[in-house]
Amino acid sequence: MPNVKINFNYKLTGADFRKRKAWFEIMNDPKATGRNREIEIDFDFLIGADGAHSAARYHLMKFARLDYHQEYIDTLWCEFKIEARELQANEDSSKRFRISPNHLHIWPGKQFMFIAIPSFVGLPLLRIFQIANTRPKDGSFTCTLFLPSSHFAHLSTSPSTLLPEFFDTHFPGVTDLIPRSSLIESFTTNPHLPLISIKCAPYHFSSSAVIVGDAAHAMVPFYGQGMNAGLEDVRILFEHLDAHTVASTTTSEDVNTARAAALEAYSAFRRQDAYAINDLALHNYEEMRRSVVSPVYKARKFLEEWLSIKVPGLGWKTQYSRVSFGNERYSEVVLKSERQGRLLVAWSLGLGVPVLGSVVGVIGYSLANWWVRRNR
Numbered sequence: 164m165p166n167v168k169i170n171f172n173y174k175l176t177g178a179d180f181r182k183r184k185a186w187f188e189i190m191n192d193p194k195a196t197g198r199n200r201e202i203e204i205d206f207d208f209l210i211g212a213d214g215a216h217s218a219a220r221y222h223l224m225k226f227a228r229l230d231y232h233q234e235y236i237d238t239l240w241c242e243f244k245i246e247a248r249e250l251q252a253n254e255d256s257s258k259r260f261r262i263s264p265n266h267l268h269i270w271p272g273k274q275f276m277f278i279a280i281p282s283f284v285g286l287p288l289l290r291i292f293q294i295a296n297t298r299p300k301d302g303s304f305t306c307t308l309f310l311p312s313s314h315f316a317h318l319s320t321s322p323s324t325l326l327p328e329f330f331d332t333h334f335p336g337v338t339d340l341i342p343r344s345s346l347i348e349s350f351t352t353n354p355h356l357p358l359i360s361i362k363c364a365p366y367h368f369s370s371s372a373v374i375v376g377d378a379a380h381a382m383v384p385f386y387g388q389g390m391n392a393g394l395e396d397v398r399i400l401f402e403h404l405d406a407h408t409v410a411s412t413t414t415s416e417d418v419n420t421a422r423a424a425a426l427e428a429y430s431a432f433r434r435q436d437a438y439a440i441n442d443l444a445l446h447n448y449e450e451m452r453r454s455v456v457s458p459v460y461k462a463r464k465f466l467e468e469w470l471s472i473k474v475p476g477l478g479w480k481t482q483y484s485r486v487s488f489g490n491e492r493y494s495e496v497v498l499k500s501e502r503q504g505r506l507l508v509a510w511s512l513g514l515g516v517p518v519l520g521s522v523v524g525v526i527g528y529s530l531a532n533w534w535v536r537r538n539r
Contacts, residue, residue, distance in 0.1 A: 176201060178209070178222040180371045185209065208422065209372045212393070215359055217378035227368040234360045236383060236445070238275075240309050241356070243349045245279055245340045247302025259302030261340050268304075269451055270334035274311060276452035277334045279304040306341070308350075309452070315355050322350050358383045360441055365430035370423035373430075375400060380437035385447040386486060388440050395490075396433065403429040439493035443486065463507060479503065 172190040179185075183206050188199045211219020223229060247259040260281070262268060268279040282303045310318075318325050327343045338346065361381040367373040376393030407425035409417050454460040470479040482500040485491050491499075 174199075175213070175218040175222070178219070178372070180209070180223065180226045180368045183207065183209075183371050206371075208370070211372065211374040211378050212376045213378055215361060215377045215381035217374060219372070220363065220374050220378050223368055223372055223374060226372075227365060229363055229365065231363045232361070236358050236360065236448075237311050237313075238309050238358050238448075239312050239315050239355045240307050240358065241315075241350060242353050243306040243308065243341060243346065244282075245304035245306055246345075256302075260304075262304065269455060270337065271452050271455050272333045273453050275309055275314065275333070277306065277308050277330075277337060278451070279306045279340075281305075309358075309448070318350070322347050326350055360445060362438055362441055364434045364437075365427075366433065367426035367430050370419040370426065373400065373426050379433075380441055382441045382444040383448060384444070385451060386440065386444040388444065388486065392437070392440055392493075399433060400429050403432070436493040439497050440486075443482075443493065443497065466507065467503070 173187040174190055175185060176188045177186040184203060185206055186201055186203050188201050190199055209219065211217055211223070213219050220229075224231065245261055248261055250256065250259060257264075262279065264281040270277040282301045282305045318329060326347055327338055330337045330346065341349075359381050360383055361377075363379060366375070366379045375396035377389065379396065380392065382389055382392070403425040404422065407421040407428075409421045450460070464481070467479065467481045470477060471481060471484065480499075482496060485496040485499065486493065
């Protein structure tokens with residue numbers, strides 16, 4: 164687009180959101196003899212989409228009364244890889260996969276887990292979306308170990324002996340898919356990275372600035388919604404901006420007043436959904452590493468999926484399908500899932516008691532409703 168200019172290696176070092184001025188340090192400036200050169204720019208509207216460690220958010224906190232909560236969970240992650248099989252002559256390309264490419268593979272360990280996801284190596288981002296329902300071409304799997312920091316420290320003392328033993332004990336079968344030498348090399352050369360969860364509000368100041376994406380709500384990756392939530396921020400932000408548009412003949416003061424109202428409405432609307440998906444992502448880690456082996460959990464998931472497929476008229480859906488395959492608000496998904504959970508408890512308590520089933524069901528629903536409110 165002719166009216167868009169992209170500058171790389173510009174670091175935001177300061178901002179005055181009342182005077183609408185920002186200062187950028189030009190990184191790797193060939194003209195710099197000491198400290199990198201800094202420039203001042205005037206802006207009308209600044210959108211900070213600069214990630215979890217956002218400079219835009221940092222400077223916004225000097226102007227807005229911004230509530231802020233940052234949490235590092237006691238888990239680090241490290242990446243591994245299951246290589247594709249070498250095909251024999253005339254062998255079907257689907258044989259390149261050592262395990263099913265149509266599933267997310269989880270080795271749960273209660274306090275930790277190991278996962279494997281089919282890789283989309285060498286494909287542009289948009290192409291990945293286009294082939295979301297087809298098999299990836301690479302044949303390899305990207306794997307991730309999620310483990311408390313104390314375990315990483317212990318394994319790092321002697322990875323050549325401790326790491327294969329740890330995998331054989333807690334993730335049986337992985338060393339048949341990843342050679343021990345590759346397992347050790349990945350553990351020792353790939354970084355052990357932290358996981359951060361950030362909540363803040365509001366997301367704007369007056370009519371001059373707003374933050375979106377990880378800058379506003381960085382989350383742990385266990386629901387796969389980080390990028391989706393950021394893209395949704397943009398859609399919802401511009402819906403609010405469009406709803407507060409003014410005629411092109413109006414003054415700049417009227418434009419700023421309308422934009423300030425739009426940003427105020429956006430912050431109020433988006434906060435509860437951003438908080439909800441952050442909590443869902445943290446909770447899903449508990450499900451993935453622990454709950455998936457629980458018979459009660461598996462029974463509930465089976466019943467929920469059966470109802471959603473066999474009796475669609477009930478409007479019953481799993482929480483995951485609501486979050487991942489629709490545009491329902493995250494906060495509304497939570498409320499609907501809680502309601503479905505209470506109904507399941509009520510129905511379960513009513514089973515096997517034909518005469519008193521309805522009474523027991525009502526009591527069970529009331530108790531479940533009280534328990535959910537008490538533990539929310």
